[in-house]
Structure formats: structure tokens, C-alpha cells
Amino acid sequence: MSAHVYTGPERVFSGVQPTGALHLGNYLGALKKFVALQETHDCIFCVVDLHAITMPQDPKTLSQNTRKITAAFLAAGLDPKKAVIFVQSAVRAHSELAWIFNCSARMGWLERMTQFKDKAGKDKERASVGLFAYPVLQAADILAYKATHVPVGEDQKQHLELSRDIAERFNRDYDAPGFFPLPEPLIKGPGARVMSLKDGTKKMSKSDPSDLSRINLEDDADTIARKIKKARTDPEPLPDNMDALKGRDGAANLVGIYAALAGISDQAVLDEYAGQGFGAFKPKLAELTVNAITPIGQDLARVNADPAQIDLVLKDGAMRASAIAEPIMEEVRRIIGFWGA
Ligand code: AMP
Ligand code: TRP
16 A cells, blocks of 8 residues: 555544533434444544633533533443543643644635534634634544544534545645545434424534423433424425425434434335324334433433542543553654654
């Protein structure tokens, strides 16, 4: 193989922000994939608190939120013996490499990022520099470990493309062909983009003011069933093919959720339910969702009851993560020509 191509081992990295309780979108877009990947790959999963502070956070609750996301990782089935689980701010390599990458990334690349435009809103002059540079830190997260594969939801596609651009640019600028891999997103499949239950054109989000818009991992069976019953759909029965669902966003979303939970294709769901209305479909979907989510919620309560155990997992994870990142950072410093490297 050519020296211009990365030839190191495969490694998986992903991150979740400690900015609120996780929901079905996070589960299907991210956590469920993490749990499967830990069986087949070297995996590193990170609670990204440095990313969280790109928007205002309360210092009194940030570390609690970090523990909560860690607990959700564990309750969803991540095993600290199989995967490295840690907090971003506990490993210095992230901040250091982010600065270095700030000098490789180009303003024009960041100006195109749709998440920045969404989060900054109308008054982008008042947004923090950190919010603008957010995707550069994300590239540093991944590349500090030379990770090759990144499981994320559809909303992270553009950030992953930027990570590839940054890796390529660094390799070229410092004449270090193949030094960083060009990380590949793992996005495909139903569940990559779960939409709000109240508005099928908006993604399901932690920050939506309406709790009815999302199913939280902590919701009990009754709450889940009620939210699905109230989900916005239409009076038409389900068609026999996905094309016929165009323009019926709420309906398409529920079909997608069903498919992701059952581990089948959207078409397979329609093969089963074509001709039936939502009065028949929603109770089936509720049952499937309750069976997938309530065991996690119950386990979450158990894990949350032992914060000392969560802290032990995070301490051990930080040591293991540093041990992987530090030799890579030593090479980076040498490649750049820093004194003493
Ligand atoms: P965040 O909560 O923004 O840190 O997202 C954590 C992970 O969940 C990322 O991989 C996101 O892409 C994924 N994710 C967030 N919202 C959704 C959604 N509505 N559908 C699918 N994946 C999502
Ligand atoms: N930006 C991601 C999100 O909001 C979280 C994240 C930070 C991430 N660093 C990462 C995801 C590295 C994958 C890899 O969902």
C-alpha cells in the first residue's frame, strides 16, 4: 500500500455532550451502534464536556450531567472492560490538538458549518469563538487516537467531512503523508435521523422545549405509550412503499423508528402494515419502544445510585485514553517542530 495512505489499525471513537437527558434519537443514532461496535472493534467513547461549554453551562451541574451521560452509556450496555469510557476534559490531548488543528482548518470551511449557523442564530457576532471552532475540537477528539471510524447520527455528517479535510490538510502541510487517517462516518441505517414526535420536519432534540417531542431513556412505559399516541401523524393508512410516504413526515418518522428498533428495513415495516391506520400501528410501535427503552431506564436508576462507581469507570478510562493519545501527541509535536519534542 502507498505511504500516502494510513495503514494503522482500525479504531472507533465517538462522543456525546453532557447537555441534558438522552433520548430515542441518541439511542438509535449513536448508543445502539456503540454497543454493537464494542464487540468487534477497539472503541473509545467520550463525554465531551469541552464541547458542552461552547454554550453556557452551569458549573454546579456540569459534572453531574457528565456522570449522567456516563450512566446512560453503561445502562445502554457499554462495558468498560471492552471499551474505553472517559471525559474529554480529563485528557489534555484534546485541547492541545484542537489548537494545532485551528491552525490547519480554514475560516471558509468553518463558515459553511450548518450547526454553527443554527446554534449562533441571527446574531453570530455574539457567538463564542469556541462555538465557531467546535468542529475543529471534534476533529481533535477523533484524531488524537488516530480513530478510523466514527458512529454518529446524520446531523454529524458535515462535521465528519471537516475532520477528514483537517486530517488531509495536516498530513500535507507538514509533509507527513498517511500520518492521520481520514476518519469514516458510520451513519447508515434507519435511526440515523429520528425526528420530533410533534413535528416530523425537525430532529428529535434534547433542547426542544416540548417534552412530548421526544422519548427520553428515563420515560416509563405509560409515558412512552402516551407520547407515541399523541405523536403527530395523519388520517391516511400506511402505504405499501416508502415513496408514497413523501410529504408525510410524521408518518415516515414512526415507520423509521419502528424499523430501527426492530432491526429491519423501512420497506419491511410497510410490508407488514400497508393498509393499516395509525390506530393499529401506534400501539405496536409503543410496545416495541417500551421493550427497548424501559430496561435501559431501569438500569439507569441503578447505575445513577452509585456515583462512586461511575467515577471509577471515568478515572480508569482517562488513564487508558491518555496512554493511547500521548504517544500520538509526541509524534505530532515532533512533526511540527516544537522545542523539546
Ligand atoms: P448530542 O446529544 O448532540 O451530543 O448527540 C449525540 C449523538 O446522538 C450524536 O452521534 C448525534 O448524531 C446523535 N443524535 C442526536 N440527535 C439525534 C436524532 N434525532 N436522530 C439520530 N441521531 C441523533
Ligand atoms: N458533535 C457531536 C454531537 O453533537 C459530539 C462529538 C464531539 C463527537 N466530539 C465527537 C462525535 C467526536 C463523534 C466524534 O453529537
